[in-house]
Amino acid sequence: MKDRVTTPLGAVTLLLLLVAVGLGLSSPLDVNQGSLVRLMFVHVPTAWVSYLAYGGTGLFGLLYLMTRKRRWDRLAMASGELGVLFTVATIVGGMLWAKPTWGTYWVWDARLTTTALSLVVYGGYLLIRAMIDDPERRARVSAVVGIVGTLYIPINYMAVEWWRGVHQTQTLKLLGKVRFDAAPVYGWVLLAATIAFTLLYLYLLRVRGILAARDEAREERELMNDLQGDVSGLTPHIAGQGAQRGGAQHG
Template identity: 85%
Template sequence: MRQDRLTTGLGAATLLALGVAVALGLSAPLDVNQGSLVRLMFVHVPTAWLSYLAYGGTGLFGLLYLVTRQRRFDRLALASAEIGVLFTVATIVGGMLWAKPTWGVYWVWDARLTTTALSLVVYGGYLLIRTLIDDPDRRARVAAVVGLVGTLYVPINYMAVEWWRGVHQTQTLKLLGKIRFDAAPVYGWVLLVATAAFTLLYLYLLRVRATLAAREEEREERELMGDLAGMEVARG
Protein backbone atom coordinates (compact mmCIF):
# COMPACT_ATOMS: atom_id res chain seq x y z
CA MET A 1 0.00 0.00 0.00
CA ARG A 2 2.81 2.38 0.83
CA GLN A 3 4.44 1.79 -2.54
CA ASP A 4 1.09 2.27 -4.31
CA ARG A 5 0.58 5.62 -2.58
CA LEU A 6 4.06 6.70 -3.63
CA THR A 7 3.40 5.75 -7.25
CA THR A 8 0.04 7.53 -7.19
CA GLY A 9 1.57 10.63 -5.63
CA LEU A 10 4.39 10.65 -8.16
CA GLY A 11 1.90 10.30 -10.99
CA ALA A 12 -0.20 13.18 -9.66
CA ALA A 13 2.88 15.40 -9.29
CA THR A 14 3.90 14.53 -12.85
CA LEU A 15 0.49 15.45 -14.26
CA LEU A 16 0.50 18.74 -12.34
CA ALA A 17 4.01 19.63 -13.51
CA LEU A 18 3.20 18.75 -17.11
CA GLY A 19 0.04 20.87 -16.93
CA VAL A 20 2.01 23.86 -15.65
CA ALA A 21 4.64 23.36 -18.37
CA VAL A 22 1.97 23.26 -21.08
CA ALA A 23 0.31 26.41 -19.75
CA LEU A 24 3.62 28.28 -19.60
CA GLY A 25 4.61 27.05 -23.05
CA LEU A 26 1.36 28.18 -24.65
CA SER A 27 1.56 31.59 -22.96
CA ALA A 28 5.21 32.21 -23.87
CA PRO A 29 5.76 35.04 -26.38
CA LEU A 30 6.34 34.17 -30.02
CA ASP A 31 9.87 34.22 -31.35
CA VAL A 32 10.83 37.03 -33.71
CA ASN A 33 12.18 34.65 -36.33
CA GLN A 34 10.38 31.34 -35.76
CA GLY A 35 7.03 32.54 -34.48
CA SER A 36 4.99 29.79 -32.80
CA LEU A 37 7.51 27.14 -33.91
CA VAL A 38 9.64 28.13 -30.93
CA ARG A 39 7.14 26.29 -28.73
CA LEU A 40 8.38 23.00 -30.12
CA MET A 41 11.53 23.68 -28.11
CA PHE A 42 9.56 23.24 -24.90
CA VAL A 43 8.86 19.63 -25.86
CA HIS A 44 11.85 18.73 -28.01
CA VAL A 45 14.57 19.78 -25.55
CA PRO A 46 13.01 18.13 -22.45
CA THR A 47 12.34 14.98 -24.49
CA ALA A 48 16.00 14.83 -25.49
CA TRP A 49 16.98 15.43 -21.86
CA LEU A 50 14.76 12.54 -20.75
CA SER A 51 16.42 10.21 -23.26
CA TYR A 52 19.83 11.22 -21.88
CA LEU A 53 18.60 10.67 -18.32
CA ALA A 54 17.16 7.27 -19.21
CA TYR A 55 20.31 6.04 -20.95
CA GLY A 56 22.40 7.31 -18.07
CA GLY A 57 20.07 5.45 -15.72
CA THR A 58 20.52 2.26 -17.72
CA GLY A 59 24.28 2.45 -17.26
CA LEU A 60 24.04 3.39 -13.58
CA PHE A 61 21.59 0.63 -12.69
CA GLY A 62 23.64 -1.84 -14.70
CA LEU A 63 26.74 -0.88 -12.75
CA LEU A 64 24.86 -1.23 -9.47
CA TYR A 65 23.76 -4.70 -10.54
CA LEU A 66 27.33 -5.74 -11.33
CA VAL A 67 28.44 -4.51 -7.90
CA THR A 68 25.57 -5.83 -5.79
CA ARG A 69 24.04 -8.62 -7.93
CA GLN A 70 20.61 -7.41 -6.81
CA ARG A 71 18.00 -8.18 -9.45
CA ARG A 72 16.03 -5.02 -8.75
CA PHE A 73 18.80 -2.98 -10.34
CA ASP A 74 18.60 -5.12 -13.47
CA ARG A 75 14.86 -4.49 -13.64
CA LEU A 76 15.45 -0.75 -13.28
CA ALA A 77 18.09 -0.86 -16.03
CA LEU A 78 15.63 -2.60 -18.36
CA ALA A 79 12.88 -0.12 -17.56
CA SER A 80 15.22 2.83 -18.08
CA ALA A 81 16.41 1.50 -21.45
CA GLU A 82 12.86 1.07 -22.71
CA ILE A 83 12.00 4.61 -21.62
CA GLY A 84 15.15 5.88 -23.34
CA VAL A 85 14.24 4.24 -26.63
CA LEU A 86 10.68 5.56 -26.44
CA PHE A 87 11.76 9.14 -25.84
CA THR A 88 14.57 8.99 -28.37
CA VAL A 89 11.90 8.20 -30.97
CA ALA A 90 9.86 11.12 -29.61
CA THR A 91 12.95 13.36 -29.83
CA ILE A 92 13.50 12.39 -33.47
CA VAL A 93 9.85 12.96 -34.38
CA GLY A 94 9.79 16.35 -32.63
CA GLY A 95 13.04 17.32 -34.32
CA MET A 96 11.67 16.38 -37.74
CA LEU A 97 8.57 18.51 -37.18
CA TRP A 98 10.85 21.41 -36.28
CA ALA A 99 13.31 20.76 -39.11
CA LYS A 100 10.84 20.79 -42.00
CA PRO A 101 9.78 24.45 -41.71
CA THR A 102 13.25 25.67 -40.68
CA TRP A 103 15.61 23.55 -42.80
CA GLY A 104 13.20 22.66 -45.59
CA VAL A 105 13.61 18.91 -45.02
CA TYR A 106 12.59 16.49 -42.30
CA TRP A 107 15.97 14.80 -41.99
CA VAL A 108 19.62 15.32 -42.82
CA TRP A 109 22.55 13.12 -41.83
CA ASP A 110 23.90 15.75 -39.47
CA ALA A 111 26.22 14.52 -36.70
CA ARG A 112 23.65 15.14 -33.94
CA LEU A 113 20.88 13.42 -35.87
CA THR A 114 23.08 10.54 -36.97
CA THR A 115 24.30 9.75 -33.46
CA THR A 116 20.73 9.99 -32.18
CA ALA A 117 19.60 7.45 -34.77
CA LEU A 118 22.55 5.20 -33.87
CA SER A 119 21.45 5.20 -30.23
CA LEU A 120 18.30 3.38 -31.32
CA VAL A 121 20.52 0.69 -32.82
CA VAL A 122 22.60 0.43 -29.62
CA TYR A 123 19.68 0.27 -27.21
CA GLY A 124 17.54 -1.73 -29.59
CA GLY A 125 20.41 -4.22 -29.49
CA TYR A 126 20.40 -3.99 -25.70
CA LEU A 127 16.74 -4.96 -25.59
CA LEU A 128 17.25 -7.67 -28.20
CA ILE A 129 20.10 -9.24 -26.24
CA ARG A 130 17.84 -9.53 -23.23
CA THR A 131 15.39 -11.63 -25.23
CA LEU A 132 18.11 -13.99 -26.52
CA ILE A 133 19.57 -15.06 -23.17
CA ASP A 134 17.43 -17.32 -21.00
CA ASP A 135 19.59 -17.46 -17.89
CA PRO A 136 18.52 -14.45 -15.78
CA ASP A 137 21.90 -13.83 -14.14
CA ARG A 138 23.90 -14.09 -17.36
CA ARG A 139 21.32 -11.93 -19.14
CA ALA A 140 21.63 -9.27 -16.46
CA ARG A 141 25.44 -9.31 -16.58
CA VAL A 142 25.67 -9.03 -20.36
CA ALA A 143 22.98 -6.34 -20.47
CA ALA A 144 24.74 -4.36 -17.74
CA VAL A 145 27.98 -4.27 -19.74
CA VAL A 146 26.18 -3.22 -22.92
CA GLY A 147 24.27 -0.55 -20.98
CA LEU A 148 27.47 0.83 -19.49
CA VAL A 149 29.16 1.07 -22.88
CA GLY A 150 26.01 2.60 -24.34
CA THR A 151 26.16 5.55 -21.97
CA LEU A 152 29.05 6.89 -24.07
CA TYR A 153 26.30 7.99 -26.44
CA VAL A 154 25.20 10.78 -24.09
CA PRO A 155 28.38 12.93 -24.10
CA ILE A 156 29.09 12.12 -27.76
CA ASN A 157 25.60 13.18 -28.84
CA TYR A 158 25.67 16.30 -26.66
CA MET A 159 29.02 17.42 -28.05
CA ALA A 160 28.36 16.33 -31.66
CA VAL A 161 27.27 19.83 -32.68
CA GLU A 162 30.59 21.21 -31.39
CA TRP A 163 32.90 18.49 -32.69
CA TRP A 164 31.27 18.09 -36.11
CA ARG A 165 29.55 21.27 -37.16
CA GLY A 166 26.52 20.73 -39.37
CA VAL A 167 23.08 22.24 -39.89
CA HIS A 168 21.94 21.50 -36.34
CA GLN A 169 22.22 24.46 -33.99
CA THR A 170 24.69 24.32 -31.11
CA GLN A 171 23.47 23.56 -27.60
CA THR A 172 20.70 25.83 -26.35
CA LEU A 173 22.05 25.26 -22.85
CA LYS A 174 25.83 25.08 -22.71
CA LEU A 175 27.04 23.14 -19.67
CA LEU A 176 30.76 22.96 -20.36
CA GLY A 177 33.02 25.89 -19.66
CA LYS A 178 30.94 28.97 -18.89
CA ILE A 179 27.30 27.94 -18.50
CA ARG A 180 25.17 29.88 -20.97
CA PHE A 181 21.57 29.78 -22.20
CA ASP A 182 21.35 30.92 -25.82
CA ALA A 183 17.74 32.02 -25.92
CA ALA A 184 15.49 34.67 -24.40
CA PRO A 185 15.35 34.40 -20.58
CA VAL A 186 11.58 33.87 -20.61
CA TYR A 187 12.11 30.71 -22.64
CA GLY A 188 14.67 29.55 -20.11
CA TRP A 189 12.10 29.53 -17.31
CA VAL A 190 9.61 27.59 -19.42
CA LEU A 191 12.30 25.09 -20.36
CA LEU A 192 13.29 24.70 -16.73
CA VAL A 193 9.73 23.85 -15.70
CA ALA A 194 9.26 21.54 -18.68
CA THR A 195 12.52 19.74 -17.97
CA ALA A 196 11.54 19.28 -14.33
CA ALA A 197 8.16 17.91 -15.43
CA PHE A 198 9.79 15.44 -17.81
CA THR A 199 12.19 14.37 -15.07
CA LEU A 200 9.20 13.54 -12.87
CA LEU A 201 7.69 11.71 -15.83
CA TYR A 202 10.84 9.60 -16.11
CA LEU A 203 10.74 8.71 -12.42
CA TYR A 204 7.07 7.78 -12.64
CA LEU A 205 7.47 5.64 -15.75
CA LEU A 206 10.59 4.02 -14.27
CA ARG A 207 8.74 3.02 -11.12
CA VAL A 208 5.70 1.67 -12.98
CA ARG A 209 7.74 -0.27 -15.54
CA ALA A 210 10.09 -1.73 -12.92
CA THR A 211 7.07 -2.90 -10.92
CA LEU A 212 5.69 -4.62 -14.00
CA ALA A 213 9.10 -6.19 -14.66
CA ALA A 214 9.17 -7.56 -11.10
CA ARG A 215 5.76 -9.16 -11.63
CA GLU A 216 6.88 -10.65 -14.95
CA GLU A 217 9.97 -12.05 -13.23
CA GLU A 218 7.87 -13.60 -10.47
CA ARG A 219 5.61 -15.22 -13.08
CA GLU A 220 8.62 -16.65 -14.93
CA GLU A 221 9.98 -18.10 -11.70
CA ARG A 222 6.62 -19.68 -10.87
CA GLU A 223 6.43 -21.19 -14.34
CA LEU A 224 9.99 -22.52 -13.99
CA MET A 225 9.23 -24.05 -10.60
CA GLY A 226 6.08 -25.59 -12.05
CA ASP A 227 8.07 -27.11 -14.92
CA LEU A 228 10.66 -28.49 -12.53
CA ALA A 229 7.94 -29.96 -10.31
CA GLY A 230 6.35 -31.54 -13.36
CA MET A 231 9.66 -33.10 -14.36
CA GLU A 232 10.12 -34.52 -10.87
CA VAL A 233 6.66 -36.06 -10.96
CA ALA A 234 7.34 -37.55 -14.37
CA ARG A 235 10.59 -39.10 -13.12
CA GLY A 236 8.89 -40.46 -10.02
Protein backbone atom coordinates in the same frame (compact mmCIF):
# COMPACT_ATOMS: atom_id res chain seq x y z
CA MET B 1 3.28 -4.03 0.74
CA LYS B 2 1.25 -1.00 -0.25
CA ASP B 3 2.90 1.30 -2.77
CA ARG B 4 2.92 4.81 -1.29
CA VAL B 5 5.13 6.39 -3.96
CA THR B 6 3.89 5.57 -7.46
CA THR B 7 0.44 7.17 -7.33
CA PRO B 8 1.55 10.46 -5.69
CA LEU B 9 4.49 10.63 -8.09
CA GLY B 10 2.13 10.15 -11.02
CA ALA B 11 -0.18 12.87 -9.73
CA VAL B 12 2.65 15.37 -9.29
CA THR B 13 4.00 14.49 -12.72
CA LEU B 14 0.62 15.04 -14.36
CA LEU B 15 0.19 18.37 -12.57
CA LEU B 16 3.60 19.64 -13.66
CA LEU B 17 3.00 18.48 -17.23
CA LEU B 18 -0.24 20.47 -17.30
CA VAL B 19 1.57 23.51 -15.88
CA ALA B 20 4.30 23.17 -18.51
CA VAL B 21 1.71 22.89 -21.29
CA GLY B 22 -0.08 25.98 -20.00
CA LEU B 23 3.14 27.98 -19.78
CA GLY B 24 4.21 26.81 -23.21
CA LEU B 25 0.95 27.75 -24.91
CA SER B 26 0.88 31.16 -23.21
CA SER B 27 4.51 32.01 -23.95
CA PRO B 28 5.14 34.84 -26.43
CA LEU B 29 5.85 34.11 -30.08
CA ASP B 30 9.43 34.22 -31.26
CA VAL B 31 10.43 37.06 -33.58
CA ASN B 32 11.90 34.70 -36.17
CA GLN B 33 10.16 31.36 -35.65
CA GLY B 34 6.77 32.43 -34.37
CA SER B 35 4.86 29.62 -32.66
CA LEU B 36 7.42 27.04 -33.82
CA VAL B 37 9.59 28.02 -30.88
CA ARG B 38 7.16 26.16 -28.62
CA LEU B 39 8.46 22.89 -30.02
CA MET B 40 11.57 23.64 -27.97
CA PHE B 41 9.59 22.96 -24.80
CA VAL B 42 9.17 19.34 -25.90
CA HIS B 43 12.25 18.75 -28.03
CA VAL B 44 14.85 19.86 -25.49
CA PRO B 45 13.32 18.05 -22.45
CA THR B 46 12.91 14.77 -24.37
CA ALA B 47 16.53 14.98 -25.50
CA TRP B 48 17.62 15.58 -21.90
CA VAL B 49 15.55 12.66 -20.63
CA SER B 50 17.02 10.35 -23.29
CA TYR B 51 20.50 11.18 -21.94
CA LEU B 52 19.25 10.66 -18.40
CA ALA B 53 17.70 7.30 -19.28
CA TYR B 54 20.82 6.02 -21.03
CA GLY B 55 22.93 7.16 -18.10
CA GLY B 56 20.50 5.34 -15.81
CA THR B 57 20.96 2.16 -17.82
CA GLY B 58 24.70 2.28 -17.21
CA LEU B 59 24.34 3.23 -13.54
CA PHE B 60 21.81 0.52 -12.76
CA GLY B 61 23.92 -2.00 -14.65
CA LEU B 62 26.94 -1.06 -12.54
CA LEU B 63 24.89 -1.40 -9.35
CA TYR B 64 23.80 -4.85 -10.48
CA LEU B 65 27.39 -5.96 -11.06
CA MET B 66 28.32 -4.66 -7.61
CA THR B 67 25.40 -6.17 -5.69
CA ARG B 68 23.95 -8.93 -7.94
CA LYS B 69 20.47 -7.75 -6.98
CA ARG B 70 17.92 -8.36 -9.72
CA ARG B 71 16.15 -5.09 -8.92
CA TRP B 72 18.98 -3.13 -10.52
CA ASP B 73 18.85 -5.27 -13.64
CA ARG B 74 15.13 -4.63 -13.99
CA LEU B 75 15.66 -0.89 -13.63
CA ALA B 76 18.49 -0.97 -16.18
CA MET B 77 16.19 -2.67 -18.67
CA ALA B 78 13.37 -0.23 -17.95
CA SER B 79 15.68 2.76 -18.32
CA GLY B 80 17.00 1.45 -21.63
CA GLU B 81 13.47 1.05 -22.96
CA LEU B 82 12.57 4.58 -21.86
CA GLY B 83 15.75 5.92 -23.42
CA VAL B 84 14.71 4.50 -26.78
CA LEU B 85 11.18 5.88 -26.32
CA PHE B 86 12.36 9.41 -25.51
CA THR B 87 14.95 9.32 -28.30
CA VAL B 88 12.19 8.54 -30.79
CA ALA B 89 10.19 11.44 -29.32
CA THR B 90 13.25 13.69 -29.70
CA ILE B 91 13.71 12.71 -33.34
CA VAL B 92 10.03 13.15 -34.19
CA GLY B 93 9.91 16.55 -32.47
CA GLY B 94 13.08 17.59 -34.27
CA MET B 95 11.68 16.53 -37.64
CA LEU B 96 8.51 18.56 -37.06
CA TRP B 97 10.69 21.54 -36.20
CA ALA B 98 13.08 20.98 -39.12
CA LYS B 99 10.51 20.88 -41.92
CA PRO B 100 9.37 24.53 -41.69
CA THR B 101 12.81 25.88 -40.73
CA TRP B 102 15.17 23.81 -42.90
CA GLY B 103 12.70 22.88 -45.61
CA THR B 104 13.10 19.14 -45.01
CA TYR B 105 12.32 16.65 -42.27
CA TRP B 106 15.80 15.18 -42.16
CA VAL B 107 19.40 16.00 -43.03
CA TRP B 108 22.45 13.93 -42.21
CA ASP B 109 23.72 16.54 -39.78
CA ALA B 110 26.16 15.40 -37.08
CA ARG B 111 23.68 15.81 -34.21
CA LEU B 112 20.84 14.10 -36.09
CA THR B 113 23.12 11.25 -37.14
CA THR B 114 24.53 10.63 -33.65
CA THR B 115 21.02 10.78 -32.18
CA ALA B 116 19.81 8.21 -34.70
CA LEU B 117 22.82 6.02 -33.94
CA SER B 118 21.93 6.09 -30.25
CA LEU B 119 18.81 4.14 -31.22
CA VAL B 120 21.10 1.53 -32.78
CA VAL B 121 23.26 1.37 -29.64
CA TYR B 122 20.40 0.94 -27.19
CA GLY B 123 18.24 -1.01 -29.59
CA GLY B 124 21.19 -3.43 -29.64
CA TYR B 125 21.20 -3.41 -25.83
CA LEU B 126 17.54 -4.46 -25.76
CA LEU B 127 18.14 -7.03 -28.53
CA ILE B 128 20.96 -8.62 -26.53
CA ARG B 129 18.63 -8.90 -23.55
CA ALA B 130 16.01 -10.59 -25.71
CA MET B 131 18.51 -13.09 -27.16
CA ILE B 132 19.85 -14.42 -23.83
CA ASP B 133 17.52 -16.75 -21.94
CA ASP B 134 19.55 -17.33 -18.78
CA PRO B 135 18.60 -14.50 -16.38
CA GLU B 136 21.97 -14.22 -14.64
CA ARG B 137 24.00 -14.23 -17.84
CA ARG B 138 21.56 -11.81 -19.48
CA ALA B 139 21.91 -9.40 -16.56
CA ARG B 140 25.72 -9.58 -16.58
CA VAL B 141 26.18 -9.14 -20.32
CA SER B 142 23.59 -6.38 -20.67
CA ALA B 143 25.06 -4.53 -17.67
CA VAL B 144 28.44 -4.38 -19.39
CA VAL B 145 26.85 -3.25 -22.67
CA GLY B 146 24.84 -0.59 -20.83
CA ILE B 147 27.93 0.75 -19.06
CA VAL B 148 29.91 0.93 -22.31
CA GLY B 149 26.92 2.56 -24.01
CA THR B 150 27.06 5.53 -21.64
CA LEU B 151 30.28 6.58 -23.37
CA TYR B 152 28.11 7.54 -26.33
CA ILE B 153 26.21 10.21 -24.36
CA PRO B 154 28.98 12.89 -24.42
CA ILE B 155 29.63 12.13 -28.10
CA ASN B 156 26.00 12.86 -28.93
CA TYR B 157 25.91 15.95 -26.72
CA MET B 158 29.10 17.44 -28.16
CA ALA B 159 28.38 16.54 -31.79
CA VAL B 160 27.18 20.06 -32.62
CA GLU B 161 30.44 21.50 -31.26
CA TRP B 162 32.85 18.98 -32.77
CA TRP B 163 31.19 18.71 -36.18
CA ARG B 164 29.32 21.91 -36.95
CA GLY B 165 26.32 21.51 -39.25
CA VAL B 166 22.86 22.97 -39.68
CA HIS B 167 21.75 22.04 -36.16
CA GLN B 168 22.02 24.83 -33.62
CA THR B 169 24.48 24.53 -30.76
CA GLN B 170 23.33 23.34 -27.34
CA THR B 171 20.41 25.25 -25.88
CA LEU B 172 21.97 24.69 -22.45
CA LYS B 173 25.75 24.67 -22.47
CA LEU B 174 27.19 22.69 -19.57
CA LEU B 175 30.88 22.76 -20.45
CA GLY B 176 33.07 25.80 -19.93
CA LYS B 177 30.92 28.75 -18.95
CA VAL B 178 27.39 27.48 -18.33
CA ARG B 179 24.84 29.52 -20.24
CA PHE B 180 21.33 29.30 -21.64
CA ASP B 181 21.25 30.11 -25.37
CA ALA B 182 17.63 31.17 -25.70
CA ALA B 183 15.58 34.25 -24.90
CA PRO B 184 15.26 34.67 -21.10
CA VAL B 185 11.47 34.76 -21.40
CA TYR B 186 11.54 31.09 -22.40
CA GLY B 187 13.86 30.01 -19.60
CA TRP B 188 11.21 29.38 -16.94
CA VAL B 189 8.96 27.57 -19.39
CA LEU B 190 11.79 25.29 -20.47
CA LEU B 191 12.76 24.68 -16.85
CA ALA B 192 9.20 23.68 -15.94
CA ALA B 193 8.96 21.40 -18.97
CA THR B 194 12.32 19.78 -18.20
CA ILE B 195 11.34 19.09 -14.59
CA ALA B 196 7.98 17.69 -15.71
CA PHE B 197 9.57 15.35 -18.26
CA THR B 198 12.19 14.26 -15.74
CA LEU B 199 9.45 13.31 -13.29
CA LEU B 200 7.65 11.53 -16.13
CA TYR B 201 10.78 9.46 -16.69
CA LEU B 202 11.01 8.60 -12.99
CA TYR B 203 7.33 7.67 -12.87
CA LEU B 204 7.52 5.46 -15.97
CA LEU B 205 10.75 3.91 -14.68
CA ARG B 206 9.07 2.96 -11.43
CA VAL B 207 5.96 1.58 -13.14
CA ARG B 208 8.02 -0.45 -15.63
CA GLY B 209 10.20 -1.78 -12.83
CA ILE B 210 7.14 -2.92 -10.88
CA LEU B 211 5.70 -4.65 -13.95
CA ALA B 212 9.04 -6.35 -14.63
CA ALA B 213 9.19 -7.61 -11.03
CA ARG B 214 5.70 -9.06 -11.37
CA ASP B 215 6.65 -10.76 -14.63
CA GLU B 216 9.71 -12.30 -12.98
CA ALA B 217 7.65 -13.53 -10.03
CA ARG B 218 5.09 -15.08 -12.38
CA GLU B 219 7.79 -16.81 -14.42
CA GLU B 220 9.38 -18.19 -11.26
CA ARG B 221 6.00 -19.54 -10.09
CA GLU B 222 5.40 -21.16 -13.46
CA LEU B 223 8.87 -22.72 -13.35
CA MET B 224 8.26 -24.08 -9.85
CA ASN B 225 4.89 -25.48 -10.93
CA ASP B 226 6.52 -27.19 -13.90
CA LEU B 227 9.21 -28.69 -11.67
CA GLN B 228 6.62 -29.89 -9.16
CA GLY B 229 4.60 -31.41 -11.98
CA ASP B 230 7.65 -33.26 -13.25
CA VAL B 231 8.42 -34.58 -9.77
CA SER B 232 4.79 -35.63 -9.25
CA GLY B 233 4.82 -37.43 -12.57
CA LEU B 234 7.99 -39.31 -11.69
CA THR B 235 6.78 -40.43 -8.23
CA PRO B 236 4.18 -43.03 -9.42
CA HIS B 237 6.67 -44.29 -11.99
CA ILE B 238 9.37 -44.78 -9.36
CA ALA B 239 6.88 -46.38 -6.96
CA GLY B 240 5.74 -48.76 -9.70
CA GLN B 241 9.29 -49.79 -10.46
CA GLY B 242 9.88 -50.42 -6.75
CA ALA B 243 6.76 -52.59 -6.53
CA GLN B 244 7.85 -54.60 -9.56
CA ARG B 245 11.28 -55.23 -8.06
CA GLY B 246 9.68 -56.22 -4.75
CA GLY B 247 7.35 -58.69 -6.50
CA ALA B 248 10.23 -60.19 -8.42
CA GLN B 249 12.19 -60.75 -5.22
CA HIS B 250 9.24 -62.50 -3.54
CA GLY B 251 8.73 -64.65 -6.58
